Amino acid sequence: MQTEMSLWSYANPTRFMATTRPLLPWLSALAAACLVVGLVWGFFFTPDDYRQGSTVKIIYLHVPSALMAINAWFMMLVASLIWLIRRHHVSALAAKAAAPVGVTMTLVALVTGAVWGSPMWGTWWAWDPRLTSFLILFLFYLGYMALWAAIEDPDTAADLTSVLCLVGSVFAVLSRYAVNFWNQGLHQGASLSLDKEENVADVFYIPLLVCIAGFVLLFVALVLARTRTEIRARRLHALQLRERMA
Amino acid sequence: MSGLVASDLAVARGGVPLLAGVSFDVAPGRALILTGRNGIGKTTLLRTLAGLQPPLAGRVAPGGERSAYGAHADGMKATLSVAENLGFWATLHGAGDIAPALAAFDLDDLRGRAAQHLSAGQRRRLGLARMLLTGRDIWLLDEPTVSLDRASVARFADAVRAHLGRGGIAVLATHVELGIEAEALDLERYRVTGATAGQGGGDIFAEGAVE
Amino acid sequence: MIRILSRDVALAVRAGGGFGLSLAFFLIVVVLVPFGVGPETAVLAPIAPGILWLGALLACLLSLDRVFALDREDGALDLLATAPVPLEGVALAKAGAHWLTTGLPLSLAAPFLAVLLGLPAPGHLWLAVSLLVGTPALSLIGTFGAALTVGLKRGGLLLSLLVLPLYVPTLIFGADVARRGAEGLALGPPLALLGAVTAGCVALLPFATAAALRVSLR
Numbered sequence: 084m085q086t087e088m089s090l091w092s093y094a095n096p097t098r099f100m101a102t103t104r105p106l107l108p109w110l111s112a113l114a115a116a117c118l119v120v121g122l123v124w125g126f127f128f129t130p131d132d133y134r135q136g137s138t139v140k141i142i143y144l145h146v147p148s149a150l151m152a153i154n155a156w157f158m159m160l161v162a163s164l165i166w167l168i169r170r171h172h173v174s175a176l177a178a179k180a181a182a183p184v185g186v187t188m189t190l191v192a193l194v195t196g197a198v199w200g201s202p203m204w205g206t207w208w209a210w211d212p213r214l215t216s217f218l219i220l221f222l223f224y225l226g227y228m229a230l231w232a233a234i235e236d237p238d239t240a241a242d243l244t245s246v247l248c249l250v251g252s253v254f255a256v257l258s259r260y261a262v263n264f265w266n267q268g269l270h271q272g273a274s275l276s277l278d279k280e281e282n283v284a285d286v287f288y289i290p291l292l293v294c295i296a297g298f299v300l301l302f303v304a305l306v307l308a309r310t311r312t313e314i315r316a317r318r319l320h321a322l323q324l325r326e327r328m329a
Numbered sequence: 330m331s332g333l334v335a336s337d338l339a340v341a342r343g344g345v346p347l348l349a350g351v352s353f354d355v356a357p358g359r360a361l362i363l364t365g366r367n368g369i370g371k372t373t374l375l376r377t378l379a380g381l382q383p384p385l386a387g388r389v390a391p392g393g394e395r396s397a398y399g400a401h402a403d404g405m406k407a408t409l410s411v412a413e414n415l416g417f418w419a420t421l422h423g424a425g426d427i428a429p430a431l432a433a434f435d436l437d438d439l440r441g442r443a444a445q446h447l448s449a450g451q452r453r454r455l456g457l458a459r460m461l462l463t464g465r466d467i468w469l470l471d472e473p474t475v476s477l478d479r480a481s482v483a484r485f486a487d488a489v490r491a492h493l494g495r496g497g498i499a500v501l502a503t504h505v506e507l508g509i510e511a512e513a514l515d516l517e518r519y520r521v522t523g524a525t526a527g528q529g530g531g532d533i534f535a536e537g538a539v540e
Numbered sequence: 541m542i543r544i545l546s547r548d549v550a551l552a553v554r555a556g557g558g559f560g561l562s563l564a565f566f567l568i569v570v571v572l573v574p575f576g577v578g579p580e581t582a583v584l585a586p587i588a589p590g591i592l593w594l595g596a597l598l599a600c601l602l603s604l605d606r607v608f609a610l611d612r613e614d615g616a617l618d619l620l621a622t623a624p625v626p627l628e629g630v631a632l633a634k635a636g637a638h639w640l641t642t643g644l645p646l647s648l649a650a651p652f653l654a655v656l657l658g659l660p661a662p663g664h665l666w667l668a669v670s671l672l673v674g675t676p677a678l679s680l681i682g683t684f685g686a687a688l689t690v691g692l693k694r695g696g697l698l699l700s701l702l703v704l705p706l707y708v709p710t711l712i713f714g715a716d717v718a719r720r721g722a723e724g725l726a727l728g729p730p731l732a733l734l735g736a737v738t739a740g741c742v743a744l745l746p747f748a749t750a751a752a753l754r755v756s757l758r
Binding site: 376379380381382383393394396397398400401402403404405406408409417418420421422423459463 | 543544547550551611613614615616617618619620621622623624625757758
Binding site: 219222223225226229230233234239242243246247249250251253254257258260261262264265 | 684688689691692695698701702704705706708709712713716729730733737744745748751752755756758
C-alpha cells in the first residue's frame with residue numbers, strides 16, 4: 084500500500100504485527116539461553132565472596148532486575164513522548180505493555196535487595212536510600228497502571244498516562260535525590276554498593292553480563308508479546324464496533 | 330467577519346465515530362438548526378464546533394475562539410446569586426455591564442437571588458443570558474429551550490434574532506419551532522454506519538488483515 | 541485568573557463543608573496520634589514534625605477531588621475552556637484557590653496543634669514556615685492529579701494513588717525543615733530545596749495540568 088519506507092512505518096499496527104511475529108520465538112529462545120547460562124554459571128561456578136559468602140550470588144538476579152526496572156520506565160517515557168508527538172498507536176500500546184513487566188522487575192529487585200541485605204542489616208527491610216527509591220518507583224508503576232485501567236477510551240487513556248509518565252519521571256528523579264538527602268550516611272553505602280571495582284571481581288562480572296543480556300532480551304520479548312496482545316485486543320474492539328454499526 | 334464553515338467533518342464520542350462528511354457554511358446573520366434523533370451526535374458536533382474536542386477528520390473554521398457554547402449544564406454556581414454568576418463570566422470575557430443581559434432575559438427582579446433558588450425555567454434563562462455577555466459572534470446552543478415556558482421561548486427567540494441582526498451566527502440543536510428564519514440540517518444522512526465506517530477517520534486498528 | 545481564584549474561594553467559604561473540613565481532619569489526625577503511640581512527650585516530641593507534616597498532607601488530599609469535579613458536573617469547566625483565558629491560567633488559579641482554602645489555614649493552624657504534640661518552642665515558627673513554603677507544591681501536584689482523574693466516575697481513590705508518590709520530595713524536605721527547626725539545627729539546605737520544589741511546580745505543573753484537562757474535556 085505504502086511505497087515510502089521509514090522507521091515510522093513500523094508503527095502501523097499491521098506492519099508491526101507482521102514484523103514481530105517471526106522475531107518473537109528467536110528472541111524468547113535467546114533470552115532463555117542467556118538466563119540459563121548466566122544464572123547456572125553465576126550460582127554454581129563462581130567462588131564465594133570472602134566477605135559476603137554465597138549471599139553475593141544474588142547479584143545475578145538483583146542487578147539485572149534493578150537495571151531493567153529503571154530501563155522499563157525509561158522506555159515507557161520514550162514511548163509516551165513518541166505517542167504525544169507523533170500519535171503512533173503502537174507506541175502508546177507498547178508503553179502500556181511495558182508497565183506490568185517493569186513493575187515485576189521492580190518487585191524482583193526489591194525482594195532480592197531485601198534478601199541480600201538481611202544478613203548485613205539483621206533485618207528484612209532497612210530504609211536504605213537505594214531500596215527506598217525502588218519502593219517509590221514501584222508506587223509510580225502502580226499509579227501508572229491504575230490510570231490505564233481506569234479510563235475507558237483507549238486514546239484518552241494513552242494521552243493521560245503519557246502526561247503522567249512525563250511528570251512522574253521528573254518526580255521520580257527528584258525523589259531519588261530527596262531520598263539520598265533524607266537518609267544520607269545512615270548506611271555505609273560501600274557494603275551494598277554495586278561499585279564494580281570494589282565489589283564485583285571479574286569472575287563474577289562476566290556471568291553477570293550474560294544475566295543482564297538475558298534480562299534485556301526477556302524484557303524485549305515480553306514487551307513485544309504484550310504489545311501484540313494489546314494490538315489484537317484493540318483490533319477486536321474496532322471490528323466489533325464496526326459490526327455493531329452495520 | 331467570515332461565516333462558520335465546516336468541511337467534511339467527522340466526529341466521535343468516546344472513540345465511537347458518530348457522524349462523517351458533515352459540511353456546511355453559515356453566513357453572518359444566519360442560523361442553522363441541527364435536527365436528528367437522540368444520540369445521533371448533535372451535542373458532539375456542537376462541542377467539536379466549539380473547539381472542546383478535536384474532529385476525527387475534516388476542518389472547522391474559525392476554531393472556537395469566536396464561539397460561545399451553551400448547554401444544559403450552564404456552569405452557574407448554586408450558592409452564588411444571579412448577578413454574581415453573570416458578573417463572573419462577564420469579567421472573564423471582558424464584558425463590562427451585565428444589565429443588558431439581565432434585561433434581555435427578564436432577570437432584573439432576580440438579580441440578588443441565589444441560583445439554587447431559581448426555578449428550572451429561570452435557571453435556563455440565566456444560562457442563556459451568559460451567551461450575551463461572552464461577546465462572541467457564534468452561538469452554539471444545545472437544546473436551549475428545555476424547561477422554558479412559552480413566553481420565555483419567545484424571549485429567547487427574540488434574543489437570537491437580535492444576535493443575528495447584529496451579524497451574529499447561531500447553530501442550534503433543537504426540535505422546538507422558534508419562528509427564527511434558519512436553515513435546517515438533518516444529521517441523519519451523515520450518520521456513520523458499518524458501510525461508511527472505513528472512510529473519514531476510520532480506526533487504524535480495523536484496517537489490514539486480521540492476524 | 542484573579543477572578544477565577546476569588547470565585548473559587550468564595551464558593552468554598554460559602555459552601556462551608558470543604559473549607560472547614562480539612563482543618564477538622566487535620567485536628568483529628570493530630571489528636572489520634574497520642575492514642576496510638578502513648579502520651580509521653582519524650583515519644584511525641586521527636587515525631588511531632590513528621591506527624592504534623594503528614595497530617596497536613598493528608599488533609600490537603602481530602603479536598604482535591606472537588607477541585608475540578610464540581611466545575612465539570614455543572615458545565616463550568618467547558619465554559620472556562622472556551623473562555624478567553626489560557627487553560628494554564630485556570631489550572632494555576634484553581635491550585636491557588638485550593639491552597640488558600642486548605643494549605644494556608646493548615647499552615648497557620650499547625651503551630652497550635654504542635655503544642656498538643658509537645659514540639660519544642662523554636663520549632664513552631666519553622667513548622668509554619670515549612671508548611672507555608674511546601675503546601676503550594678502539594679496543591680499544584682494535587683490539581684494535576686485532579687485534572688488526570690476529572691473524567692472518571694470514581695476517581696477519588698485513584699487520585700490518592702497518583703498524587704501521594706509525587707508528594708515524596710515535598711514531604712522529605714518539608715518535614716526535614718520542621719525537624720531541624722525544632723532541634724535548633726541549621727536548616728538552610730532543606731528549606732532552599734523545598735522552595736525549589738515549589739518554584740518548579742509553579743513553573744511547570746500548570747502546563748501538564750492544562751494538557752490533562754484538554755484531554756479529559758473531549
